[in-house]
Amino acid sequence: MNHDDGGRSVVSVTTNGWHLARRARELAGHVDAVRISLDGPDPARHDAIRGAGSFARATDGIRAAVAEGIQTVLMHRTASDLQDLIDLAHGIGAGGFTALQMLPIGAGAALPAEMLTDDEAGLVFAALRVPAGLRVRLRTRDAAGNFTVIRADGRVWRNTLNALNIGGVHPLRGAADLILTSRDGTV
Structure with a gap:
């Protein structure tokens, strides 16, 4: 997303x-x-x-x-x-x-x-x-930067704003796990 x-x-x-x-x-x-x-x-x-x-x-x-x-x-x-x-x-x-x-x-x-x-x-x-x-x-x-990936196994990882690392993989539990913020911190 x-x-x-x-x-x-x-x-x-x-x-x-x-x-x-x-x-x-x-x-x-x-x-x-x-x-x-x-x-x-x-x-x-x-x-x-x-x-x-x-x-x-x-x-x-x-x-x-x-x-x-x-x-x-x-x-x-x-x-x-x-x-x-x-x-x-x-x-x-x-x-x-x-x-x-x-x-x-x-x-x-x-x-x-x-x-x-x-x-x-x-x-x-x-x-x-x-x-x-x-x-x-x-x-x-x-x-x-700043995108969320939902893997085929149902787990989620998020790319950081500067695209130099990936946030931790965690289970997709609900819509809040998909929310992205803009570079200025707004949703």
Whole structure:
């Protein structure tokens, strides 16, 4: 969950797509966006990171959900694949594409050599050819703070405002566990 520019809470689902094809109908009308993580524009490159068969399952899920967008984690090993991923997103009918600047948290903390600087990420993004009708965005580390993740196991973790660490994982007990505050401390 995050906030849009008007301060409204936005609920989105980010998934690797493994079960999306069979669950897409359940999500329809209940979330503002569905985003599927792809780490490569074809089975060889994506499956090398996510596991055998994951590309097919993810793209089947995208088609079933008529997904809001595809997203990828932007790092050195995926930077050269961005154009192919954008072309794939457009070709299968996704409404948008987001490149998430890799954060030094979770698995990203163990991969410091993979991190691009914000300037490097901006240069990679500026060189892309964006097909008409496809929304693209680069979410930098600076803009990545203050979101809540509800994991598949029902536990919650919250990213801090400065996106340099993740708050503790705890059970989802009620709506109060989902409330985010703005940078000035307001809800």
